Amino acid sequence: MEIIRTIDSLVSSLDAVRSQGKSIGLVPTMGALHAGHRSLVERARKENDVVVVSVFVNPTQFNNPTDLSTYPRTEEADCAMLAECGVDFAFVPSVEEIYPEPDTRVFDLGPVAEVMEGAMRPGHFNGVAQIVSKLFGYTMPDRAYFGEKDFQQIAVIRRMVELEGFKLEIVPCPIVRENDGLALSSRNVRLTPEGRAIAPEIRKALEASLSLKRDGMTPVQVAEETTRRINAVAGLETEYFLIVDALTMQPVETWAQAAENGAVGCVTVYCGDVRLIDNIRY
Numbered sequence: 241m242e243i244i245r246t247i248d249s250l251v252s253s254l255d256a257v258r259s260q261g262k263s264i265g266l267v268p269t270m271g272a273l274h275a276g277h278r279s280l281v282e283r284a285r286k287e288n289d290v291v292v293v294s295v296f297v298n299p300t301q302f303n304n305p306t307d308l309s310t311y312p313r314t315e316e317a318d319c320a321m322l323a324e325c326g327v328d329f330a331f332v333p334s335v336e337e338i339y340p341e342p343d344t345r346v347f348d349l350g351p352v353a354e355v356m357e358g359a360m361r362p363g364h365f366n367g368v369a370q371i372v373s374k375l376f377g378y379t380m381p382d383r384a385y386f387g388e389k390d391f392q393q394i395a396v397i398r399r400m401v402e403l404e405g406f407k408l409e410i411v412p413c414p415i416v417r418e419n420d421g422l423a424l425s426s427r428n429v430r431l432t433p434e435g436r437a438i439a440p441e442i443r444k445a446l447e448a449s450l451s452l453k454r455d456g457m458t459p460v461q462v463a464e465e466t467t468r469r470i471n472a473v474a475g476l477e478t479e480y481f482l483i484v485d486a487l488t489m490q491p492v493e494t495w496a497q498a499a500e501n502g503a504v505g506c507v508t509v510y511c512g513d514v515r516l517i518d519n520i521r522y
């Protein structure tokens with residue numbers, strides 16, 4: 241595996257790959273890699289001739305400076321894992337390489353970016369669109385792989401791809417979980433032992449919400465009851481739980497409203513000062 245730190249060198253390596261008619265799969269990450277990332281890389285490995293993984297903690301998508309400064313950084317272990325997975329190129333640039341000057345682009349991301357994470361973290365999705373559009377521009381991949389834990393992020397990236405006219409396939413990949421149901425996240429390492437013990441209650445509440453639906457509750461009732469159950473666990477505090485159309489990300493009031501694209505319940509929960517997100521399809 242080659243570790244590449246400059247855009248010029250990434251672009252010229254990938255030009256050579258493309259000139260041989262080989263396909264390119266890109267897995268964008270912010271490092272602190274875990275088995276969830278590994279599953280994306282393995283999928284990319286199966287489906288492409290050449291796999292590129294970017295490892296870059298993108299400052300423009302952090303609306304909270306403490307979240308940015310405490311974000312785990314484990315470059316050496318990340319590169320070891322990527323080499324073991326058979327990745328061809330790890331792109332590990334500095335902030336100065338990616339943003340020699342501030343990126344002032346504002347993307348018209350529309351309604352998919354206005355709710356949930358978009359409402360709670362102003363500027364977050366614009367920052368995601370900035371970095372992902374740059375990565376797509378440098379690598380021009382055939383396919384790009386994203387985890388469904390960040391369900392809304394995938395809808396936002398699809399919108400950015402439409403706006404920018406990139407010709408590539410976005411490949412959503414299922415959430416990978418600990419045995420007790422906790423969705424894998426780079427932020428899990430910041431949980432205290434007490435927090436780690438109660439965090440799986442989020443998944444349990446989401447699973448129980450499936451039977452609330454079967455019992456005849458509306459999406460709004462399911463969301464209220466599930467929020468109540470999560471908040472009943474001392475140490476957990478729900479920021480939002482919304483049941484939305486799986487494509488448009490707009491909240492639904494009846495199950496029929498989401499009949500075409502499916503409904504997904506998206507939740508964000510504070511476990512101490514660690515913000516955990518998860519979702520479930522109905």
Ligand code: PAF
Nearest residue numbers: 268269270298368371390
């Ligand atoms: O999902 C993430 O890790 C990040 O938002 C991404 C897509 C790598 C962009 O920085």
